Ligand SMILES: Nc1ncnc2c1ncn2[C@@H]1O[C@H](COP(=O)(O)OP(=O)(O)OP(=O)(O)O)[C@@H](O)[C@H]1O
């Protein structure tokens with residue numbers, strides 16, 4: 324059997340990242356998807372504006388789209404002629420809420436990742452901590468509010484406590500499952516290369532679990548926002564949740580909606596930020612990184 | 615003293631239904647000398663990987679002994695390097711980080727480690743691909759990373775479990791020649807598992823033929839072909855004669871493995 328030199332020198336070229344075959348798109352259809360995706364929001368805003376400005380819903384309490392936007396602008400910059408109780412308070416409120424959510428989220432995530440990794444990696448740690456966590460997990464976070472209030476009083480602490488609880492469980496569970504399914508064959512390879520138990524945990528189980536950690540942290544982020552708002556409604560004197568509830572008590576529904584818009588935007592932005600932060604560490608995951 | 619020494623070694627696996635254990639490897643007696651290249655050939659399921667896993671330290675024999683350099687083995691370690699069939703490199707590490715994994719565990723990322731890593735990147739012909747991730751590499755390249763990360767630890771025994779089994783024919787030949795080159799410059803004791811007769815004869819000093827399950831050593835063939843070898847040797851008369859013989863041996867064992875009564 325003769326093998327030619329040219330036949331032998333052929334090795335598959337590596338795939339450059341991001342140069343997969345892409346189907347050419349026809350030019351004239353390009354703008355249509357954008358238009359299509361705007362149809363429903365525009366209809367909703369039109370109905371919102373119409374019913375709001377004609378005082379058709381909830382005895383006229385439901386504010387129109389433009390009224391809500393004006394409230395938002397007043398909330399942000401203090402632009403209204405007769406100033407409302409929260410004129411220009413947006414930045415402070417957002418900072419207060421963000422500080423709480425960030426502290427609780429970071430605390431819950433770190434605890435969830437560390438405990439989840441250890442109990443996924445070691446059976447004895449799992450036997451030690453898992454039953455307790457499984458017993459507490461089904462209790463809804465909102466059910467903890469009374470206890471949080473008697474433990475910590477009114478202010479930052481109960482909100483941070485509740486947010487970290489809300490964050491901890493999904494992060495822990497996802498990390499645990501990821502760490503337990505970290506592939507045995509990779510651990511074997513590391514042992515063969517001379518890794519000790521600790522090095523295997525840090526250099527194999529942890530990176531192998533990173534995609535699950537990312538999933539858990541994204542689920543937890545949405546829960547953390549929900550929790551911080553509830554915690555502020557019931558146990559704080561500042562923050563978006565507090566303003567929202569206070570506006571409700573004062574019948575300022577334009578402000579209620581302005582708070583809702585702010586929360587939606589912050590939730591969206593923080594989710595994007597988290598996805599961006601995980602993008603590089605997860606670039607080795609073939610499909611999940613694009614999520 | 616032989617480098618790897620099997621004395622009446624048997625390996626059983628527990629029966630999943632909890633009754634009789636399943637005998638995978640039966641009474642293996644084999645001595646592999648220092649710097650010898652031994653190929654283990656046998657039908658699928660005959661226990662080739664099981665034998666290799668014992669030497670690697672992933673498994674312990676149920677009966678008999680297996681010694682490396684006169685010592686019993688009870689855990690995997692860098693002195694017994696394994697190259698796996700599916701490369702099994704770390705998908706989150708670049709080529710360079712994968713190859714330097716072992717030295718970095720012991721010495722951190724010193725300059726010495728960096729130089730050594732660069733040297734092994736070059737030895738397996740991956741210069742220019744240092745920063746690539748495994749998902750950007752071809753199967754042959756991944757396998758070269760798997761080989762380099764093991765060789766960089768300077769193992770006294772190299773264990774290879776069908777390392778080229780998943781590659782296309784052309785790439786496989788390239789890899790065989792690369793392995794021969796690497797082996798010639800630094801002869802290590804190699805145990806190479808394959809079910810490809812040509813591969814076994816091209817690479818090995820001896821070919822150990824295993825019987826169908828439960829695996830035992832059926833025959834040991836000495837490959838008296840001159841070294842250094844290259845792929846051209848596969849058209850040699852002597853090569854073809856041994857090939858014919860091994861085909862017959864393996865054929866009857868494969869029939870047994872597949873339950874065909876001859
Ligand atoms: N962990 C295990 N538990 C139970 N049985 C096992 C285990 N590993 C292997 N076996 C059995 O032992 C026998 C030998 O398996 P082994 O993987 O060593 O074969 P092999 O010769 O490497 O086959 P192949 O060529 O397909 O890789 C097989 O019948 C297999 O089912």
Ligand SMILES: [Mg+2]
Nearest residue numbers: 662663664775
């Ligand atoms: Mg096998």
